[in-house]
Amino acid sequence: MIEIQGLHKSFGTNRVLQGLxxxxxxxxxxxxxGQSGSGKSILIKHMIGLMRPDQGRISIDxxxxxxxxxxxxxxxxxxxxxxxxxxxxxDSLTVAENVRFGLERYQDYPPDRIREIVLExxxxxxxxxxxxxxxxxxxxxxxxxxxxxxxxxxxPEIMLYDEPSTGIDPIRADAxxxxxxxxxxxxxxxxxxxxxDMTSAYKVADRLAMLYNGKxxxxxxxxxxxxxxxxxxxxxxxxxxxxPIKDY
Amino acid sequence: MASESKPFPFSTLFSQVGxxxxxxxxxxxxxxxxxxxxxxxxxxxxxxxxxxxxxxxLTAAFGGLVFGLQTYIGFHRFIGPGSEAYGGPxxxxxxxxxxxxxxxxLMITGRVGSAMAAEIGTMKITEQIDALYSLGADPVRxxxxxxxxxxxxxxxxxxxxxxxxxxxCGYIYNVMMGVxxxxxxxxxxLYLEFWDVVTGLIKAAVFGGVIAxxxxxxxxxxxxxxxxxxxxxTRAVVVASIGVLILNxxxxxxxxxxxxx
Numbered sequence: 001m002i003e004i005q006g007l008h009k010s011f012g013t014n015r016v017l018q019g020l021x022x023x024x025x026x027x028x029x030x031x032x033x034g035q036s037g038s039g040k041s042i043l044i045k046h047m048i049g050l051m052r053p054d055q056g057r058i059s060i061d062x063x064x065x066x067x068x069x070x071x072x073x074x075x076x077x078x079x080x081x082x083x084x085x086x087x088x089x090x091d092s093l094t095v096a097e098n099v100r101f102g103l104e105r106y107q108d109y110p111p112d113r114i115r116e117i118v119l120e121x122x123x124x125x126x127x128x129x130x131x132x133x134x135x136x137x138x139x140x141x142x143x144x145x146x147x148x149x150x151x152x153x154x155x156p157e158i159m160l161y162d163e164p165s166t167g168i169d170p171i172r173a174d175a176x177x178x179x180x181x182x183x184x185x186x187x188x189x190x191x192x193x194x195x196x197d198m199t200s201a202y203k204v205a206d207r208l209a210m211l212y213n214g215k216x217x218x219x220x221x222x223x224x225x226x227x228x229x230x231x232x233x234x235x236x237x238x239x240x241x242x243x244p245i246k247d248y
Numbered sequence: 249m250a251s252e253s254k255p256f257p258f259s260t261l262f263s264q265v266g267x268x269x270x271x272x273x274x275x276x277x278x279x280x281x282x283x284x285x286x287x288x289x290x291x292x293x294x295x296x297x298x299x300x301x302x303x304x305x306l307t308a309a310f311g312g313l314v315f316g317l318q319t320y321i322g323f324h325r326f327i328g329p330g331s332e333a334y335g336g337p338x339x340x341x342x343x344x345x346x347x348x349x350x351x352x353x354l355m356i357t358g359r360v361g362s363a364m365a366a367e368i369g370t371m372k373i374t375e376q377i378d379a380l381y382s383l384g385a386d387p388v389r390x391x392x393x394x395x396x397x398x399x400x401x402x403x404x405x406x407x408x409x410x411x412x413x414x415x416x417c418g419y420i421y422n423v424m425m426g427v428x429x430x431x432x433x434x435x436x437x438l439y440l441e442f443w444d445v446v447t448g449l450i451k452a453a454v455f456g457g458v459i460a461x462x463x464x465x466x467x468x469x470x471x472x473x474x475x476x477x478x479x480x481x482t483r484a485v486v487v488a489s490i491g492v493l494i495l496n497x498x499x500x501x502x503x504x505x506x507x508x509x
Contacts, residue, residue, distance in 0.1 A: 045378070048381075048382055049381075050378050050381055050382065070386070074384060077381065077382055077384060078384065080382065081382075082378075082379075082382040084375045084378070084379060085375070086374060086375065088374060088375040088376050088378065088379040089376075089379075090371075090376055090379070091370075091371075091374075091376070101383050101385070102382075102383035102384055105283075105383060105384035105385055106383075106384050150383070151382075
């Protein structure tokens with residue numbers, strides 16, 4: 001479904017991705033783990049076509065998106081729902097306007113149906129009676145849930161979650177994890193979860209991929225990662241300062 | 249691998265002029281593609297137009313008063329007492345063709361251009377621009393096109409409003425100084441031509457486009473955090489103000505003094 005081969009991306013002299021290869025299977029939830037600043041968010045921005053690679057190939061359902069025009073990318077982006085790290089809600093729009101934003105552009109529904117879907121999407125993430133609130137009136141956890149409602153409203157086939165549990169308390173983080181699992185069970189979407197929260201990664205993922213030095217150093221089921229012989233993976237998942245990873 | 253050389257400043261300048269031109273082209277093309285962001289456009293009409301009325305009123309009023317004052321002194325000193333009534337056309341011509349478009353242009357640059365850069369810059373650094381892309385909206389068509397159109401429409405309206413206030417204040421000052429109001433009005437109406445007012449309005453429309461495109465461009469180019477947004481807002485004001493002043497000269501040269509039909 002998502003095939004990435006030899007992906008390179010640099011910003012000036014900072015080589016963030018250095019020949020990354022990754023394959024995401026249809027219907028699975030893949031967690032990409034790695035240190036802060038290791039390029040995880042850059043990776044998902046490449047998947048949805050928000051960034052162009054310096055080198056390499058990204059294929060979505062067999063279509064290489066690296067050479068597509070902005071207009072052609074529109075059809076590809078329609079397949080994706082993206083939950084941003086800080087939700088990225090539009091400040092000037094109400095919650096309801098935020099949630100229906102993509103829906104109005106990607107679907108051709110009458111206003112009544114759009115209103116229904118907005119309420120359904122908000123209910124799916126456990127929010128009621130918030131439609132007329134502005135983003136600044138919401139807590140961090142509520143913003144994430146509104147961001148999720150906005151991303152799922154138009155029925156994407158692939159969900160990308162950029163650090164869904166960062167910045168919220170452990171209970172709300174677990175509630176977000178439950179939502180991710182429920183999305184996969186109810187909507188059968190393919191999901192890529194970017195995180196450095198191992199509790200979250202083990203809970204939601206079918207497979208985990210460890211990103212280090214611009215490459216995937218290991219990919220496998222949660223148990224394989226737990227029992228990995230790779231010292232880089234072991235240092236990261238146990239959160240130890242001592243080990244082969246020095247650049248922190 | 250060869251080391252990256254620092255670009256020659258002129259190439260940076262040309263590259264930036266190219267970016268602004270490209271943004272203007274994309275924003276203009278956005279006018280002809282659906283969906284047109286009507287709500288955004290109406291909001292901008294209010295922000296740029298209605299909310300600028302107090303500042304334009306004050307600027308035009310004091311611009312008219314000071315121009316009236318200096319013209320009065322000039323006529324009184326160089327031509328003689330009683331000649332001040334002939335200053336009416338000079339005041340009206342100067343205000344409608346130059347002073348009001350420039351003053352309003354600079355005030356709108358400070359009020360609106362900086363706000364555009366700050367708002368879009370904040371959207372950029374908080375990933376709202378990426379969110380627009382991911383939700384199927386083209387940020388240029390969604391953000392820049394409505395601002396450009398609203399600015400091009402509202403600037404001439406604000407300048408026309410400023411013309412009326414400025415001319416009225418120049419008149420009031422001169423009448424208060426004892427100038428013969430009938431001769432003042434008669435001369436003003438005799439020598440001020442419709443084309444003089446239109447010249448100022450054409451300039452205003454061009455300034456409106458420059459202010460909107462530069463404000464939006466700086467916002468879209470914002471990097472980093474709050475500091476980056478602040479820098480974008482400052483640059484938007486500086487670049488657009490310089491653009492308005494330079495363009496004013498070339499437009500004054502290019503637009504004919506009289507319209508010959």
